[in-house]
Amino acid sequence: MTEPDQKPEISLRLLEIFGAMMRCETTVEAAEQLGISQPAVSNGIRQLETQLGVTLFERLHRRLEPTEEALLLFEDVRPVFSMLRNFSARARSIRHGTSGRLRVMSTPPLGNTIGPLALASFLKDRPDVSVAYDVRRLEHVVDAVQSGAADIGLGLALERHPSVNIEVLARTHMVAVVPKTHVMARRREITVGDLSEHGFIGLEAESRMGQMLRDAFVRDEKSYTPRVEVRYCATAAVLAGSGIGVAVVDPYSAAHQLSTSLVQRPFQPPCEVSAVLITRKGVPRSRLLHGFIAELKRTITEFVG
Known part of the structure; x- marks a missing residue:
């Protein structure tokens, strides 16, 4: 009382x-x-x-x-x-989306190219925003978004998933990165037949990009026999830059590793690669997250031309 x-x-x-x-x-x-x-x-x-x-x-x-x-x-x-x-x-x-904390997780292709460019532009006029930024394998990215450990994830070749929201940001195609001293550097495009004839750097079947590359060989009825096999596209591009051979990778990894020792060529048959945005189901997006997504979309649109 x-x-x-x-x-x-x-x-x-x-x-x-x-x-x-x-x-x-x-x-x-x-x-x-x-x-x-x-x-x-x-x-x-x-x-x-x-x-x-x-x-x-x-x-x-x-x-x-x-x-x-x-x-x-x-x-x-x-x-x-x-x-x-x-x-x-x-x-x-x-x-107004000019203050707060943003947690971003991405796979290497986008995490080393589109992500940093979008983040730099996003933070330019937001001095009160802090960011946790990490680059992991796709399964780790999905798990982090699903559990709430990350606000947003970026990945490739994931069209749908039962546990998270998937939004396609852009669709491109795998490309061939060729050492400038290689005989195939003079060609306008690289085919499965070219790779079979001259040898190439392959991608492990456990990776999505690796499975797509294998499917291309199956479609053209060619034997998939890489001289060197790696898990990541970025690694394949690095090895190509060392003169080991031709690698077929996603265009983001190609752009990240492209140097004076490499040229980029279209790859046939076309292997479509989707760049996707991953968000948590049932959770509304903050203004901060909306702002970063808008910057991501602008950046990737400029990248793919």
Whole structure:
């Protein structure tokens, strides 16, 4: 039961009115600063004085002058006004997508190319945004998004998944990266037949890109016999740059590794590669995430031309 002499808790609104009156010379000015009516300011001050049991203002020469008690109380409550201003500013930043923390996880092809470009542009005018950025295998990316450990994931060749949302950002095709000194560097395009004849760097069947490359050999009824086999497209491109042979990789890995020692050629038959956005099911997107996704889409559109 409430004690008879216990005063009700003072609302933040009454403290705001008190603070405005301490900064302004009249109730009219305080009302304009708070965006409320002049009677609301006067009533708020009277209510606060009643709750405190203290006179806060006295009318002298047609103005309300703060009492000694008001000056003492204002010094104690001044930090609250600073906290409120910071809170309001923080809320506006979050609402406008210019403040907060973003957790991004990607597979290497996009994590080493599109992701950094989009992130650099996104952060340019957002000094209050912090980011956790990681590059992992696709299964780790999917698990992180599904569990909520990552806000967004990026990957290749994943058209659908039962546990997460998949959105296609762009569709491109696998390309051949050829050492400039290689006999096939003079060709306009590289075919499965060319690879069978001259040898190539293959991709493991456990990878999605590797399975796509194998399917291309099956379609052209050629034997899949790589000279060197690796798991990642990025590794295949690095080996091609060392002069080991031709590699067929996704265009993002090709762009990341392309150097003066390599040329890029179209690969036949066409092997479509989808770049996808991975988000958690049943969770609304924040304004911060919406802003980053918009930047990703702009960046990848420029990349694929």
